[in-house]
Amino acid sequence: METAAGLQTLAVEIAREAGELARVRRTQGVAIAATKSALADIVTEADRDVEDLIRRRIAEARPGDGFLGEESGAERGTTGVTWVVDPIDGTVNYAYGIPAYAVSIAVVTGEPVVGEWDAEAAAVFNPASGELFRAAVGEGAWLDGTRLAVAEPTAAGALLGTGFGYDSATHAGDIARVARVMPMARDVRRIGAASLDFAFVASGRFDGYFERGLQPWDHAAGALLVTEAGGVVGGFDDVDGFGRRLFVAAGPGLFDSLLEAARD
Secondary structure (H helix, E strand, O other): OOOHHHHHHHHHHHHHHHHHHHHHHHHHHHHHHHHHOOHHHHHHHHHHHHHHHHHHHHHHHOOOOEEEEOOOEEEOOOOOEEEEEEEEEOHHHHHHOOOOOEEEEEEEEEOOOOOOEEEEEEEEEEOOOOEEEEEEOOOOEEEOOEEOOOOOOOOOOEEEEEOOOOOHHHHHHHHHHHHHHHHHEEEEEOOOOHHHHHHHHHOOOOOEEEEEOOOHHHHHHHHHHHHHOOOEEEOOOOEOOOOOEEEEEEOOOOHHHHHHHHOO
C-alpha cells in the first residue's frame, strides 16, 4: 500500500481541484438562482459535480480503492483502502453564500465503518478562505506549512464549537446539551461545517467541539486532524433516542469534562 504521506499528497491535490470547482459552481449558481429561484437544486447539482470529479481523480490514480461519499453511498474496493468524502461540507452555508464550507477527504483502511477503520490521511479545504488543513498518520496535522497543535484549557474558559441537526424534534435536546456545557465555556460557536469545526480544534482556534448525528463523511478527515494535532476524539458509542452518535473533540486536558457534560 502507498504510504500515508503519499495518500495525503493525493488527497490534497484532489481537494484543491474539487474546491475550485465548488467555488466556480457557487458563482454560477447565484446568477441562475436569481432568475429561477432554484438555489437548492443548484447546490445539489454542485455537490454531485464535485463528488464526480473526486471519484474520477481517485479512479485514475488508484483504481482499486473503495469510495464512501455523501452523494453516492459506499463502494468497496479491492485494495483495503477507502476514500471517505464530503464534496461540499456546509451545504447550507454554501447555498447562502456564507464563506464557511469545505471539501473533506479522508483515506482509511480496514472496514469502512465508524470505529472500525484506521484513518491514514486527510485533507480539508475551504475554497472561500484558501486554507487547506492536512494530516497523515504519524506525520502530524498541518495548515499549509504550519504544524498544528490543540489548545489547552485556560482560566478564561473554553471556546467551543457545536452544531444542530435539521430535524426539529432533536433541537430541544441539542439546546439542553449546550446549556449543560456552558458552565465550562467562554462562548460557543456554530460554524455549520463539521470538517471545519474539527480543523479549528486541531489548530487551536476552538478548545473543543461537540455534536450529535454526524455522518462518516462529516468527521472522517477532521478526526484525524485532531488526533494528529495531539487531541482526542470520542464519544461515538453514546447513541441518543434518535439514533444519533455523539462526537466530541478536544485537547486531552478538556476532553473528559466536555464529554461528560455533552452526554445526555
